[in-house]
Amino acid sequence: MEPGHGRFDPARGADDRRLLPRPEVPLRNGHQRRKRGSEVNRTETIEAVRVDGRGVWIDGSPRTLLCASLFYFRLPREQWRERLEQVRASGYTCVDVYLPWNFHESAPGRWSFEGRRDVAAFLDLAHETGLYVIARPGPYICSEWDGGALPAWLGLDTELRVRQNETRYLERVTAWFDQVLPLLAERQYPANGPVVMVQLENELDFFDCEDRAGYVGALRDAALGHGVTVPLIACSGQGDLAGATGDVDGVVPACNFYPDDDSPDIEAEVRRYAGLVAERGVPLLITETNRRHRTLRRLLASGAKLIAPYLQSSGWNFGYTPSTGNWGRPGNFMSHGYDFGGYVTSTGARRPEYAEAQVLARVLDTWGAQLTLAEPVLADERPACDFPTSSVSAALAFPEGGRLVAVPHLGADPGTAIVGDVPVAVAPGSCPLMAMDVPLGAWGIDVTLTLASADLVAAADGVLVFSSDVPVTVVLDGTRAEVPVSERVTLAGVTVVVLPSAEAARLRSVDADGAARVTDAPRPPAESAPTAVREVRRRFDAAPEEPAGRHTLAPSLESLGVYRGRGAYRTTTDLTGVDELLLTGAADIVDLSVGGRTHPPIAEFGAARRIDVRDVPGSVAIEAVVEIWGHANFDDARLPALRMGALRGLGTLWKVRGTADVSALWTVDGHWAGNPSPTRVLGGWSSTRVAEPVTYCRTVRSPTPSALHLHGVIEPLRVSVDGGAPETVHTENPWVLLPAGTHRVAVTLAHHPSGPGLRAELLTLEAVRDWSCAAQNDELLADFAARSGPAESVRLPLTLKPGEETWLDVDLPPSPEGYLVRLDATQVRVTGWAGGECVGRVWTGDRPAFSGGDPDTLWIPPGWPGLTLLAQGVEGRDAPGIRTLWLEVPT
Template sequence: MKHTETIPRIELSKEGIYIDGHAVVLLSASLFYFRLPRAEWRDRMRKVREAGYHAIDVYFPWNFHEPEPGQWEFEEDKDAGAFLRMAAEEGLYVIARPGPYICSEWDGGALPAYLFTRSGMKLRDNDPQFLAETAKWYGRIMPILRRYEYGREGTVICVQLDNELDFYACEDPKGYMSALRDLARAEGIGVPLIACAGQGDLFRASGYAEGIVPTCNFYPDDVQPDFEEKVRVYQQRLSKLDYPLLVTETNRSHYLLRRLLVSGAKLLGPYLQVSGTDFGFTNAANNWGDPLAMLTSDYDFGGMISPEGHLRPEIHEGRMLGRLISTYGTGLASGTPDEATAQEIRTSGIQPGVLAGPHVIRFPQGGIVFALANLTGVEAETTVSFDTGSLRRTLPFRIGARECPFFPLGVPMETWGYSGVLEYANAELVWVTLDQTTSERYMIFQSDHQTEVCFRFERGSKVEVTSDGSEVDMMNEGCRLRFIHQDGSRIACLTYEDGRRLFVAVCTRDEALRLTGIRQGRLLLEDRIAWLQPAAAPVDIAWTASELPPDAPLFDQTTVLGKAPDHLEYYGIYRGFGWYEAVLAAPTGDGYCGLMLEEASDIVSVYVNGRYEGTHVPAGGICYLPGKWTGQDPLALTVRAEIWGHTNFDDNRIPSIRLHSTKGIKGVTAVRRIRRLTDNWRFKAESTDALLSEAEKGDRAFAEGTDDASWTVIGWGAWMDTAVHARGWYRKTIAISEDADAAILHFRDLQCTVKVYINGREHGVINPRNPFLRLDTGERSLTIACEVNRHYASSAGEILLYEGTRAEEWTLTGGEEQAFWEHAMASMKEASTILLPYPLRSGGTSWLHAVVPDSNHGRGWRVRVDGKNLKLTVFFNGRVAGRLWTPDSSERPVFSGGDQTSFLLPGSWFAKGAENRLAIYAEAVERESDGILRLLEFFPVQS
């Protein structure tokens, strides 16, 4: 497939994808080099090819290659060029997706975290600052992609710009995408440029910018009844623009891929058929939870190849679909949906909602295939009536549970080098191939019931038909074959007058899935691929542990922050941990009744005077920790903050899943008192007409300028309105206590949204997921004006005012992957021998050490953890292998992605002739209970 002379023409037109003038349907598997050790790249590529796939799509994550500003890395596991060269050697087309934003449940969607600290920058928009930074990335990655374009040294056939932009509030999609196009072309990219729509808005995804082909990502329920109808809408819309339907992402089931194929898709891109691991601190946070979720280190959605490289049964379905695509060749590749013909094919004898279809693809050279998708979990029987070239025929069809077979009608045999027409069959033609010993051609159908196949030949043709017991009806200009499996009748032979022979065989669906070829007329079948996890292997490991001061930083280099802290990224910490330390003024009088953690994220563990106050996941907002502190001495405060991952989405419900969100903490307030602000608010209800008129004046008329002397006096949230959607204004003036230098509003039990103005200035929008708002206490008298928007009967809750004293004298100590490993190795000097189970007191931290034998023939281990109330950061030979949080802690967030109970030790990470060291940073994260690590089970990775 490698070309080195002139660049051939790659065309994308409404008819399809043309490479070197040949129409192709591309079956593409996501394969991400940055989630696999380099030593495993070729293995995965070969498994993709063996699964019937012709292409891979691959992201190129910007922050993987630029971990620090200006520090570019393209060596070893980051050698993108080597990956592309390998793909060309393995005969795989490549769809390259360099961003700048990639999503992919990757840290920040691959945007470097330093961008989030740039004031005024609009990410993913036609913004000069952002485009200038993107140009630096494109200047590094695009020359690599250009070198490995199809026709040069590789097989890159198209380049995607950005990713699912229609999920993001880009103000100028056309300008932004045009700018990315120009940057890519300036770097010499010559292949087609594409842009995928994540939720179907082609304009917001591509801007319809000239020279950029919009593509679609579909993630339906696999058995959505009218899915084909939706897909055809986009196929027709794109056809009017002279573009093919390219499905760059969709579900992993080949059943759904078949439904897409018969709807006119020319690129089938199931997302994550090849799983991997987010090694290092590369996880993301996103909105797959309620609404927050942390992404697991194990990046596995159940695709056909596991993170270890084990094959799953779905790989058989991929192979069969790949053969179907290659069997029909240019017919499918340049065919178009034909709804009129589909309506002429009638099904009967089946309940509504059982089958989707028939749906038809018409071939340019003549003939069609039609598909019937079984939407249920049981076999469906139906009678199908259709027209052949000379008569109307009615046949029984059986469609297996969750199957979507393709049936031929009137397909010219020239497709396979013979004269005549494949008139019809009530079985799926799955493969036309050669016998490995005789080089004679076999046409193989798959069916689990009585099968009828009919051929028609040109007038005057002489074709002899012999069979191994199957019924043969010779007709004018044709023959009809009936295969009855119960009698073992499976093969017939068509002998043409020139002596060539075509064997027609029918096998069961199970045989079709396991079919590898034909030798001397016999089907070659492999055993069903269904990798079963073996039993845990006995691994001889001696454990040691070094317990750590839980409230002390692991590292020495401390930055003095002064009166107030900021998030970690502002101090150059983009992944890993930071230890914030501060002083709280002595809790005089009645003392403190709680702590307010301000803009805290992702995971924060709090210690006051060495006492553990819990581990929390505040989601970037304000978090209240009740407690009691009294005495005459200042309090020492430590907050250990972990960046689990920058969000790969943009969601405004909570701060930590905004795309620009940063991590760490921006302050702590020790609460002296809590005041209820329930009574005697001035209230003004607004009708729809009033809303329209006030919208023209601006909201400040209510926030500050309007005289509220005539307004209703009422308790907070007490106004009842019969409107379905009601808006009203509440206003109240309060005085901040003299001994408070911090004040925070809490809209407790809120069920609506509230826009808050303080002394006439907009201060923020509150929602039920983020109900706190810090006030500016520079002024002691504050007029609070709240615009409340709620649906009928939804509650405005109650308002509380927290007053207190802010912590000061802040310092910060931070560390990333390498610093942790160095500390782990240094801590071994103080380690003591332990046995599992290993207990760890509440709030405690410890390094656990072991040497792992390379006793699995260099293939590595999947290690399953059994423990309670623990968070673990696992290092192996200097690298983070995984991060886990045992599933029983009360503060544990939602996790999504793959397995959160195990981690992978890749075989290629084992050093030859040296000790292979495992170091686990363990944190006991439950405030009321100790942690315990009971057991680690080692399961061998198989080849």
């Protein structure tokens, strides 16, 4: 029995093992490889990378891949090698890498693969570091990235339909693939690079794609046409394998799992999908999952051959690249920090989970090929535990005999499990992979390991090394012992060593007598107190604007050439007799001033917003500055600006000329309502047919455009106008816009005996017209930030008026680690630039919900000179101002 491709060799340190072996002769997929030694005259065809029902094969050997997400576009180029080496040192053998289309095509036809966009250099570094790469070029990637990487200008073509088998969209995708796929094909393993798989699309099963087979087939054909020969995969986001792949030949289905780490049912779900993909003759590839290694062990024991937790190595959303709206309320902003608690922080510091990664990697290396080829089975007897554990006991049966049994401890207190009639200790929060009935001949040990209640992390002639933080029960050929942590005993002629997990993570070698040698524990970083910045330079000049013409109605920012950045809208209009305005379709952040009065920012993702203007009669100026935080990366129908491909800008501003309550006089269709139809208030019909749909109809009239406001919407309902296709109305935006005229409106909702308590109001509208526009895209703002100009020194605190903007230059002392900049401020939005690039944005005070990492800091990478801030006062409960800037050295 082969002990495995990555067997731990006591004569070499673990840090010296090659996780990405190079073949003796450069070898392309399907080429001839000549073996040496006794087989020198024999040739055979070996696919360098392939998958089958048993697993993933590289150079003819089976591999279990631990894969960490690591994104070049979320890190300074200067840190790429360090981060890759950090992943390599964790024991992971692979990284998965998104390639964002709109990061490389910043405007139509303007491509860049230089500097931080030099993905070829990143892949070459991964190859040098000894890591495999799973490349994920989309075209859609999600990743909480601006638009999911789909360029913003795609939305300007009203006939183009994203993520569909549609000619206009596929023409754009072809232009992207023509740029990126040759780059990947050139760096396929093993000839010139590390790429072992290429993922097409991303979680397509979340999206309403009309022709999945046609769409995925077109992407597959493009990849093959550009010479991609490594396996093509497509991941499902919610377990719909056909929805993700279209069941297209040549595209391997993969799964993304994001379970509750404490769920007892993870194994049952994963085993189901392992069975489904096995029917297709492919292994279970988990392309995204949680970061906790207890969960990863459970996935391994359930049959996964690729395990890729997202996001192990954290990063940053620089500039205007975050998305909006992926996180369920619906709608929120992604923060500058991009960190979901993986084993490496955004600043590169190791978390405790990093050591867990090293231990699991040693387990995989020690068992090697026999673990990789092991088949998932149900344990013969489910261990009896006095702690919460999984509902189904998962085990891996070795091809040469024996098995590994996973025993997850889902509780917080020390516990005991009965495994094979033997009581064993199990540490809380752990999931030891317990060996049972395993012959040890592969390591020159002529006994059978009847039971070991901990992870085997090294084995050599006459020595077994286990990792555990509780005493380990070992049974060798019927001889049983309980070995304390940090002790070693001789049992059946075998030296058994138990290392605490912290030392096992740092294991380098083991002597013949069982003495373990470990690397020194890393020193904790020296803590330093934050440094206060008390003085800044305030510029006299404001950033320039590019005039963008006059428009009857407010245009989208994208139509003005602003794909990232912001724009200004100005007009003068007569508000005599107008008590309120209605703003529809605005995104992302609207700073509105009416007649000199600044309103709190509007950041409601296109939901209609009523604005009180009773105190500003007559002819007044209206000004709006609209900032793009990011385009939606997830198709969410509940708000207009969260639809995939939705544009940004002011939307439409309306004068409300009149309001009328139209809650009464709705006729009822459905249930047992007869003819003529009864007349009821909206939602007022009563029947015993609970939850069945009932339709209310009414005629409404307005000589001008109007808006129907449905107060009290809780559950989604359907509204049809004049017999047309119904649209869904949600509680987040319970409005229906109507053109001028007479309309028959039908509202269909699920019946509730108590009534939904709906009220309908009709607003007659007049559009505000004649807008003068100006553009400030991200490049213009970055150029201005990089310039030096006349300024005055000012001491903090700095007070701002609502709506006031000021540019501040901040001197930063040199620091090899860079700085985290924290604001002690209220009601301020701040954008920062350094090294010629926008680093990120922070919003203090009243603000929308944020997700991702720390929303309250800016990170200035080392070597990025200068810091320039654009500070904007925001209307809210407190007065806008910056009291202090705090500089922290990241740890």
